[in-house]
Amino acid sequence: MAHRTTVYDVAERAGVSIATVSHTFRQPERVRPETRELVLAAARALGYVPSGSARGLAKGRSQALGLYAFDMFLPSDVNAPALSLDDLVRRELDGRGDARRFPLYVDEIQHGFEIEARRLGRTVMLGAGASRDSLGSIDLAGSVDGLAIFPGSAGRDLLEHVGRGVPVVIFSSPPAHDPMHHITVANEPAVRELVDHLVGHHGHRSVAFLGELAAPDIGARFRGFQAALAAHGLPVSAEPFDATAMTQDSLRPLRAAIAAGDLPRALVCATDQLALAVLDLLARHGLRVPEDVAVTGFDGIVAGRLSEPSLTTIRQPFASMGRLAVRILTDTIAGREHPRSYVLxxxxxxxGSCGCG
Known part of the structure; x- marks a missing residue:
């Protein structure tokens, strides 16, 4: 790895004391906004993150790996009114809590990450935040020896900034010409196989894709969907039938199609979590799955196996992805080479959701 930029470099570039730099990252409320922005600009220019090893020695900690998720909370979760602990416990015990709110594929990859870290004697630090706020990810990167990231809609410049200070693994992101490691799956051929099944085995000729294309892996799944339709001689749409985001006001095009009685015969959802929301919406409108419409997902989360009907999906090797990330980070820290990209x-x-239950 290249020489790590120090707090002294940032202080010199920003024209402030090293204490001011430290407070900017550790206690930003103690620093005037204009000074804070000056320090952050210097840090971005130099690719600085606080020293994880130095902080570890100071606090008696070491051997930590980080796992950070950008933009993974739904607006309905973030903006929900605050509840007391008693109310939260009561809702959960009464079965009124929704176990499908936080993206469950994150949980399953985290499980593999933590198991492998423990096997190698490493501790794990977790973080989450919005991509527009770089401080959270930079702060966690400065507290660990290596960092794995669920990028969400985080900008490439921010990810590369974090990656200049510590080894970084990006999940669900295709190979790129950058210094970071990438772990993804074969999204396009997987969706082609799924559509081949819907068309070839079930004979569906009206097949639609649902999903927001902002994430690279979702874009790859849509390209696989388009390629499969073209191979079967079916009309290829330039955009998803419903480019929905997981919000309280999502699935508008699908709702409109239900109201107009113009529903496609099969719905290919970009994720299991979206497919589960679609199953709920269809049930509320009295539509049967798969008799009236087939529904499929992508991920293979446990909730999809327990749904009624069980979800036809593409299963990702979640635990293996988490374990692989730990091995990449620990090997890189030790100076061992790894390929930059892995496609699993x-x-x-x-x-049952496609009729094969």
Whole structure:
């Protein structure tokens, strides 16, 4: 790894004391906004993150790896009114808590990450925040020896900034010409196989894609969907049928199609979590799955296996992705070389939601 930029470099560039630099990252409320912005600009220019090893020695900690998720909370969760602990416990015990709110694929990758870290004698630090706020990810990067990231809609410049200070692994992101490691799955061929099943086995000729294309992996799944339709001689849409985001006001095009009685015969959802929301919406409108419309997902989360009907989906090797990230980070820290990109296989899992239960 290149020589790590120090607090002294940032202080010199910003024209402030090293204490001011430290307070900017540790206690930003103690620094005037204009000074704070000056320090952050210097840090961005130099690719600085606070020294994880130095802080570890100062606090008696070491051997830590980080796992950070950008933009993973739904607006309905973030903006929900605050509840007392008693109310939260009561809601959960009464079965009124929604176990599908936080993206469950994050949980499953985290499980593999933590198991492998423990096997190698490493501790794990977790972080989450909005991509527009770089301080959270920079702060965590400065507290650990290596960092794995769920990028969400975080900008490439921010990810590369973090990656200039510590080894970084990006999940669900295709290979790129950058210094970071990438772990993803074979999204396009997986969706082609799924559509081949819907068209070839079930004979569906009206098949639609639902999903927001902002994330690179979702974009790859849509390209696989388009390629499969073209191979079967079916009309290829330039945009998803419903480019929905997971918000309280999502699925408008789908709702409109239901109201107009013009629903496609099969709905290919970009994620399992979206597919589960679609199942709920269809049930509220009295539509049967798969008799009236087939629904499929992508991820293979446990909630999809427990849904009614069980979800036809593409299963990702979540635990293996988490374990691989830990091995990449620990090997890189030790000076061992690793390929920059890994594309892991997937598996088509047939369930009742397409009629194969």
């Amino acid at each position: 296989p997937t598996r088509l899992v047939l369930g």
